[in-house]
Amino acid sequence: MNVALVRLAAAALAVWIAACVSAELGLIAFVGLAAPALVRTMGARGIGPLLALSPLVGALILSVCDGLVLTVAGTTGEMFPTGALTGLIGGPLLIWLLPRLRGSTPPGTERAEGPAPRLARPRRILLGLGMLLIAAALVLVWIGRVPDGWAVLDWSSFNAFLPLRLPRLIAAASAGAALALAGALLQRLTANPLASPEVLGVSGGASLGYAAVTFALAAPTAAALSTGAMTGAALSLALVAAFVSHRDMPAERVLLAGIAVSALASSVLLAIMATGSPQAWMILGWLSGSSSAIGMGGALPLLALALSVWIMAMASRRWLATLPLGAETAGGLGLPLRLARLSLIGLAGIATGAATMLVGPLSFVGLMAPHLARRIGLARATDHVTGAALIGAILMLAADFGARMAGFPYELPLGLFASLIGAPWLIWLMTRSRT
Template identity: 75%
Template sequence: MARLMPFALLAASLWLWSAIGLLPLARWPAWPLDPAGMDISQILLAFGLMPRGVVALLAGAILGLSGAILQVVLRNPVADPTTLGVSAGAQLALVLATMLAPGLLDEGRWPVALTGAGFAAGLVLAIGARRGFAPVTTVIAGMLVGMTASAVATAMTLAQGQYLLSLVIWNGGSLVQQDWSGVRALAAILVFGAIAAALLARPLRVLSLGPEGASGLGLNVVLVRLLAVGVAVILAAAVSAELGLIAFIGLAAPALARSLGAVSIVGLLAWSPVIGAVILSLCDGLVLLVAEQLGEMFPTGALTGLIGGPLLIWLLPRLRGSTPPGTERGEGASQRRRDPVPLLVRLALGLVIATVVLIWIGRVPGGWAVLDAESFAAFLPMRLPRLIAAASAGAALAIAGAILQRLTANPLASPEVLGVSGGAAMGYAGVVYFAAAPTAIALTAGTMSGGALALLLVAAFVSRRDMPAERVLLAGIAVSALASALLSAIMAVGDMRSFQILGWLSGSSSAMTMQGAFALAGLAVVLWMVALALRRWLAVLPLGAGVAGGLGLPLRQARMILIALAGMATGAATVLVGPLSFVGLMAPHVARRLGLARPGDHITGAALIGAGLMLVADFGARMAGFPYELPLGLFASLIGGPWLIWLMTRPAR
């Protein structure tokens, strides 16, 4: 653990550099601190920078301990409050209370945050219990529950613009302090966590033998799990309520503790808080240094998020062998429809009818109305382009999802899960920031390239390590986490480009022209035709590399082409709907459940269903918050997210 000392000294040096830069050491106020006898610089140091430094230590220690407890009790080296959706649950609860019931915050934010975090953790544990607490499945469930909670919170906030700036700052996880109250509160929580961890150490050591072995020794496994997870949730919720979202400290601290020699459970619980305190202090010191040099203050939580993606990828190989055989399977084979053509025709006709109906009806200040012929003709040029664009984007995402699910032989794969949407978002942001006057063509090309590149990175990483298909999903989630952290850091700057990216992240078809709509529709048709041409590959690849190679399939070439196709489809759709919608996950699932099992039928049915889902999402986005419009992509995620959660609560077969 002596190797930790240089980083601790560096963190302390960065804080001292900022403190001395604010006020020379000779002028530092003496204890006890009395603001009546201080000037402005002394007040800023005594009630701003000093408590900030202590809060960084306390919050890092709390999150490190929370992550260590979760990893031990779930026997999962990638569990932490971020990957299990605990922090996002606290965020959603605070947003809901702020907007709908502000009186609940009279007693403080902690009870509300704890309620949201506990609900999210309970949902993830319920899913994990049905899958034998398989590490990858549990983490995927947690991160997607978190993504859904964040989407709901963001959609509600964007619908009420007065909360927009506060949400962006809170999402970043700012350590800015105005007094010592946060220090006192977090210190009490840390003492509670330390006592609870000491009491749980022996039961957790017994639980590490496995549920059967622990039960055989007389341990109440369910009770110990509930108590341990409850303590971890309380710790994480306290930090979320006090500071906002501080990501991945609970993942990094135990991982580094193990790499530095903490092999026992007691050693892990003891050293993880120390390492978490050093990590967060070092990150905050870097933020203060950047602020001093550039005059721009980033939220510290945005910087800690940059740790999470690379660290998840680094930890992936360690999951091998940690999952009991058969616990991470999909739903099993769906019944194959003998004659799918009538169903596909009905889906296509339903799509056309839905388009006409959604043009014809709407809301006016007096309520719902059906347009007369004159009004229909007036509204057609405004509504038709956005409906065509929304349907085309939904079809493209569904095609990408169907390709990815067959490519990985995993029904949980989708553009959102595999990091394609996150890469597309980074491609869009790169064009916005580095092009003087980005055009629509440049933005589309950047978004498509980013999506394809992200998927290539995931595929290259897992192919060299012979990982099971489930690991591909977690690698994609790692890319998404990294992209989200980078975008949070970018948007925290707050200039006009940041707000352009924020507006795009929410997804909207309101500015779509007829020319752009037809271009997106044409691209979706081309992608569909290419996918149909490659349907033999899509039929053989799910059988495994050995069978596919034995049948003469050029594996490397097939994978690269399909990856590029999925990346382009996602990138083209992401330009319109933003990086989060879950349509690419939901539509292929519905198609499979309808008996469209053959590759060509699956691709076609998924495209039609995806187009219909996005039409419904566009209509809901326009009408739910009338006269204000909700984000299209986030509204679509409100449909897809609950579907995924319901799907994962079903036992694997």
């Protein structure tokens, strides 16, 4: 059988169907994931029943959602998008289904690439990355754009600009490092190179908390908004942690729970955006991520947090070295599995939550930086994590610079610019085959 051809045909068919639906109806979140999952838990086995029943269940879910939307529209006059509402229902549904689902990833599917190289002297590379970080920070403070071109600041204007630029440089670098640390921890914990803090659900929870505050208070202060986002992040973290403490819950499944939370959050946000209210604009501004408003008071705590997460990661280096070998091996060596998973996911969650305040919920740095660190040959747990943090910081500095310069004199949102770098990278990563 020509496996590649069959795969291509199946993927093409699926994409074609999905594209038709999107073209006709717009984006419908989640039915595609929830319907087959639901059918499977109802006991359908084999591809035949699955294909026969999934469309029926999907049709049912979407009809119910559409009916709900129409009912709400009839009573309040507010028209929510149906696609957002399906996510609202599908997200919790999936969270509820997860512990009941069985099934596994076929072996070998997660290993898209050949073995990564391993450096004989990782210290040198780490040192080089550290210097590059410092150099980048210096250069980025020094040069800037003026209305008629580029300029290198002289000493007096350097002194004048430093207090303005330094906080955001520190904040951007710390956020990048924190996200990268979270990504490296998760990738080692799950032994999955595609795990990233964005799918942990923490950012989604943070956005929900943020949105809730904008609606609860008439004139929300920055502190109230941060508290809201923190609370949202903490709640979704607690949810994910509850999944982890299930003894048999594999780490890959935890990421699925995170995806469900993220999808739930994005559907709520989508619904809010659809109303076009003033709150929606506020949320939109935060979502795309910006470092322009941050002062020293916000930057230094973030730096302290990134540093302490790094120190904690160094302290758990033996866990990080052993966990990629799987639960059986780690358990056989006497590793406290549940404690290790809980504390590492907690650590990653805190790092993500804090960085999300600054750069918004989606940035890809948490995915890219650990991966890059591994590809340049940082193999040992300590080297890998440290290298990822440095690369994350450098990437974020670059994104911050780009965000300031690309649309001068207007500033592009930092998170948006980071995604602009990150998304093509992710696509490139996924299309690279093992050949």
